[in-house]
Amino acid sequence: GAGVSQSPSNKVTEKGKDVELRCDPISGHTALYWYRQSLGQGLEFLIYFQGNSAPDKSGLPSDRFSAERTGGSVSTLTIQRTQQEDSAVYLCASSQRTSGYEQYFGPGTRLTVT
Amino acid sequence: QQQVKQSPQSLIVQKGGISIINCAYENTAFDYFPWYQQFPGKGPALLIAIRPDVSEKKEGRFTISFNKSAKQFSLHIMDSQPGDSATYFCAAHTYSGAGSYQLTFGKGTKLSVIP
Numbered sequence: 001g002a003g004v005s006q007s008p009s010n011k012v013t014e015k016g017k018d019v020e021l022r023c024d025p026i027s028g029h030t031a032l033y034w035y036r037q038s039l040g041q042g043l044e045f046l047i048y049f050q051g052n053s054a055p056d057k058s059g060l061p062s063d064r065f066s067a068e069r070t071g072g073s074v075s076t077l078t079i080q081r082t083q084q085e086d087s088a089v090y091l092c093a094s095s096q097r098t099s100g101y102e103q104y105f106g107p108g109t110r111l112t113v114t
Numbered sequence: 115q116q117q118v119k120q121s122p123q124s125l126i127v128q129k130g131g132i133s134i135i136n137c138a139y140e141n142t143a144f145d146y147f148p149w150y151q152q153f154p155g156k157g158p159a160l161l162i163a164i165r166p167d168v169s170e171k172k173e174g175r176f177t178i179s180f181n182k183s184a185k186q187f188s189l190h191i192m193d194s195q196p197g198d199s200a201t202y203f204c205a206a207h208t209y210s211g212a213g214s215y216q217l218t219f220g221k222g223t224k225l226s227v228i229p
Contacts, residue, residue: 004157031215042120042203042219043158055213091157100215101146101207105157 002026004106006092012112013082021077021109025094032075033093033103034067043091049075050098082113118206120220127227133191135223137204140185144206148217149178149189152201161202162189194227201225 005024013019025032034046045059049069060066064082069075079086089110093103119138127133137147146165150158164171164178164187171178177190191198204220 033216035219040221042118042221043205043217045216045218048214048216050213056210058210058212059216093157098215099207099209100217102148102160102163103217104160105150107155107157 004092004094004104006090006106006109008109009107010110010112012114015084015113016081018078018080019082019111021079021090021111023075023077023092023094023106025073025075025092026096026104027073029094029096029104030072031095031098031100031103032069033095033100034075034077035091035093036061037089037091037108039088046077046090048100079111082111084113087111087113118204118218118220120204120223122223123221124224125226127194127225129194129196129227129229131194131227133189133194133198133225133227135189135202135204135225136186137188137206137220138184138186139206141206141208141218142185143208144218145209146207147178147180147187148205148207149176150203150205150219152203152222158203191225194225196227196229199225199227 032049035043064080089108091108093105148163149161151161152158175192180187205217
């Protein structure tokens, strides 16, 4: 079946602009995760959704970052007033299990802020 | 306490050799330890995982060794092949205490297998 998909695959934006990144999880997966991967670094946890609910938003780096999930499926990560330090690959993962033991990742969106 | 420390940062192994990547953690609340393989331009792919009540798990050429008392775990790739050249991440799973479950990742090991 289809895996996790993300769009766009690449996004170049000017500093100060808002961007929206989209994630389509594997059908039937109730848990959804967003991570950020900076060059040469590991994956930084951003936010977890169980269904449409995000019980813990403390991983978001600043209040410029927000995320929502609708219909228990598609999720959007929004970054307002982008800064150069936001440049990274943003990865989405989904899991069939609430606890997220087996997470399956999408290909990521490479965001470049100029 | 939430960190997972991974070493080495990079590794070069001859074809047919054994690749060994190590990870260490402090948080005893971690309850599941997966390894992910990532090729350039792709998302990480789940490779193999272990729970702390097991000392070793083997799947094909990939083996996880887990030492609960030392709070360390490692990935062994037997008979390493050029196609194994990728970045490998260890991770540890926990409940964050705020209704959220998350994986904490090591910084990755770039493996190069040379013919």
